[in-house]
Amino acid sequence: MQIIEALAEVSDRYHALFVDLWGCVHDGVRALPGAVEALTAYRAGGGRVILVTNSPRTRAGVAAQIAQFGVPDTAYDDIATSGDSARVAMFGGVVGERVWHLGQSHDAAFFEPPAILDHPARIERVPLEAAEGIVCTGPFDPMADPETLRPEFEAALGRGLKLLCANPDIVVDRGEIREWCAGALAALYAEMGGESLYFGKPHPPIYDLARRRLAKVETVADAEILAIGDGPGTDAAGAMGEDLDLLFISGGLAATDTGTGPDGRPDPTRLARFLDAEGITPTYTIGRLR
Structure with a gap:
């Protein structure tokens, strides 16, 4: 090296x-x-x-x-x-059509169908109790410990929901401030026994x-x-x-x-x-x- x-x-x-x-x-x-x-x-x-x-x-x-x-x-x-990689998979129906969005409002564009798919699934964002799967673009609060979502994840596990992770990063540094990313939540869900699907690096x-x-x-x-x-x-x-x-x-x-x-x-x-x-x-x- x-x-x-x-x-x-x-x-x-x-x-x-x-x-x-x-x-x-x-x-x-x-x-x-x-x-x-x-x-x-x-x-x-x-x-x-x-x-x-x-x-x-x-x-x-x-x-x-x-x-x-x-x-x-x-x-x-x-x-x-x-x-983009995860979005193609989502509109291919890998976690169902009714999904619980775990993320912030600025990620709304994630739910726009990609042009490269001729027949995208009809994705609908719904409350967790009505969802067929989870789409995680990031924490609701990037400063909050991922453990705060354990109750929701336990409910999702009880129904066998898969989690699509749109960003495998665990943390990032915004200037001098370290923030949690979607990858930390997907890792917690997998640790709890759930199935997390990844499409970014690595x-x-x-x-x-x-x-x-x-x-x-x-x-x-x-x-x-x-x-x-x-x-x-x-x-x-x-x-x-x-x-x-x-x-x-x-x-x-x-x-x-x-x-x-x-x-x-x-x-x-x-x-x-x-x-x-x-x-x-x-x-x-x-x-x-x-």
Whole structure:
């Protein structure tokens, strides 16, 4: 594993990048300038960039969100979202047609039928007691302990409901504030004995979607794709599962554990200890994408 200082040190070995968003390109509040500059320069040199995110939002919703954060469309070619991958499955009827929505109102677009399906299921949001399945786009309150939903989950378990998880992330950092994500709720439901269905990283469906997005602009072999991300159980596990080279961002979720300081450099000893403990074998590591 090689610790690098800048993407440009290795980017000429790849024709495309699969890049995580939160913690790599933005912090949930604003764009990270170094990352935007690096991706824009990579594309200017002929490289392709597909943003691969566990956001439960649609591609259009994510594009609008990151534009507000200051991420220009010159920094990427297309976006593959966990939300789009999960939405196709939901409208395919994997958890039934009457669903209990566990999430916030800003995820309403998740329930709009995707254009790629000719005959989508007629999804109706109903109270839990009338539901055939659960669709989880995130907590009602991202600051609340997932355990607060145990009573509802016990009721759902008693009826054998499946849970569709639109975002496998456990936590994210919005600026300096850590929030719970849908993945934490899906993990609790599975721990309690329920069946949780995943479509984002590290699971194959979102990578299939990312490859389809990439194929629309250029045909690129897997050996020429570099995955970039900061999530050990999502970005790293997904890249390793897909046999893609990985650039691990140590200054995101793992900043404290890897000793990545304000200068953007990880402590080699702490980094090695962290990677070993997590079972991660990245091709490269960088403190922050730049």
